[in-house]
């Protein structure tokens with residue numbers, strides 16, 4: 001087993017350089033260490049100027065997503081030991097503007113997320129005195145998978161369409177729209193469909209499928225989008241082709 | 248990256264997407280290859296229309312069309328087209344459960360059942376067409 005491992009980290013210091021540059025760091029190799037532990041070692045012992053995001057260290061907060069050897073991963077869930085020996089390349093997630101070192105800007109996603117109303121939409125709220133909106137385990141199972149999204153942005157980074165057509169609303173936002181569409185308490189399906197049936201919504205997806213391959217919580221955004229396409233098509237058939245289906 | 252932000256954050260670094268992005272990953276290459284098989288699907292649709300048109304024309308024109316179909320180069324091309332069509336169809340049918348969630352008696356139908364259903368439908372339609380064409 002090697003004693004040390006080399007991390008090649010992409011740096012970008014906008015006040016000093018016009019573009020990103022690589023910096024190598026030699027860190028101790030410990031089999032129990034994740035890539036994030038190695039970055040923390042650099043920050044604490046070698047170079048305090050290295051900037052990156054992290055919080056929970058247990059795959060819940062979704063903030064430590066980076067490209068490791070070109071693959072979008074959560075660095076808190078990627079063992080150094082699992083990676084091929086030699087140097088490990090760490091870059092910010094692809095597809096987003098880089099603010100500094102490994103930190104990228106998320107504003108575009110947050111604006112898109114808002115467009116799909118990711119909350120329970122009710123035409124009329126029932127009075128508090130009537131108690132909570134109850135749900136059976138089966139009704140919960142309908143959307144639970146989509147609710148596991150931790151907004152880590154790995155799926156956007158794996159999606160070439162998002163890179164090629166930045167207006168694409170993208171995998172996680174669409175999966176989160178489905179999270180509410182399939183919730184028995186929600187009544188916002190039509191409003192979301194109006195947004196997502198536009199050219200920058202579900203139809204921009206060409207089903208590369210890599211969003212689902214990299215998703216750390218098995219949300220399967222690719223399936224969420226294809227399911228959406230099918231319901232949009234059925235809606236269209238009902239309202240346009242079938243004479244009695246006119247809205 | 249949303250170009251709208253550019254004027255406000257000139258210092259944010261944006262990596263341009265390379266022209267050869269589709270060779271960056273095996274999965275992207277596979278995806279691109281599958282997308283290209285659509286060209287063969289389009290070609291075979293056009294070929295079918297030309298075939299129908301030829302069948303409606305003079306006997307001599309039809310003979311000419313058939314002998315073109317039988318020339319070795321065209322046969323070789325059509326073998327390639329057929330393989331591409333098969334790949335396109337099989338990958339399409341295998342992905343069907345991603346888009347379909349079917350419930351029977353409160354239970355979600357397993358993916359394999361949806362795929363098998365699609366294959367059964369495909370074979371039945373093909374069989375029916377073959378029966379009509381060969382039978383007449």
Ligand code: SF4
Pocket residue numbers: 148149150151152153154155156171172175211214215216217218219220221
């Ligand atoms: S869908 Fe998966 S990969 Fe995408 S942001 Fe949510 S958790 Fe991350």
